[in-house]
Amino acid sequence: MASVTARRALRDRVRANRAASAERRTVAQAARRVRTGARSLVTHVIATGADRKTTEGVADALRTVAKKKGVKGRRARIRRTFQGVKNHTLTVFRYTREQVARIAAQYKPRKAEYKAVRAALIAAA
Template sequence: MASANSRRAAALIRNRARANREQGRVRRAVITAARRVRSGPRSLATHIIATGAPLDVVAGAADALRTQARKAGIRGRAARIRRTLRGHARRVVTVYRYTAEQVAQIVANYKPRKAEYKAIRAALAAA
């Protein structure tokens, strides 16, 4: 029978390993997104992920930037992808990819209120 201390120590090690794996996944996502942004036009979400923004605010910030792009008349390069919904029904969807220069133009018009979005705006403007 294992003692309470050894069970606690094992749980601590498991939790630390789990947290390290999560940090590694986030770090790899940021590095991959940054490389893809340098290589050509990408989605607004990819540009935001490349800044190292938390993944829980990426969708909201991308929606806000998409709205600003529409207002500014900036239209990215259209691409057709097959979006999988609930594991099946791969529907063809039109998406738009933006260059770094286009993202800089969009960010110039973007005036966020939330602190997280302000940090994303600063990072995109600096990139």
């Protein structure tokens, strides 16, 4: 019979492997979607392999730069549950890889992680 600590160690390793696998799957899926068509800025940033907090920060900054530079994405309508209201319709914008590269070229980040994401976005075009 395995000891309690050995079972815990095994359980923790399985959980860590499962989480890492889910992260790899998310990045691969986002990269495939970006290659096939226009997607949101968040999807483009996820495709670079950035973590969640970095993704949110870079996507917000890219939205600001896009608005300042007048880069317009393709409009799309989506339905989401928002504050308990089902099928709440939102207008979102989808960007091609070339548009994202143009936006990223204008973006001047300060943090090292943000600079790495910027370089990956420019290289992906």
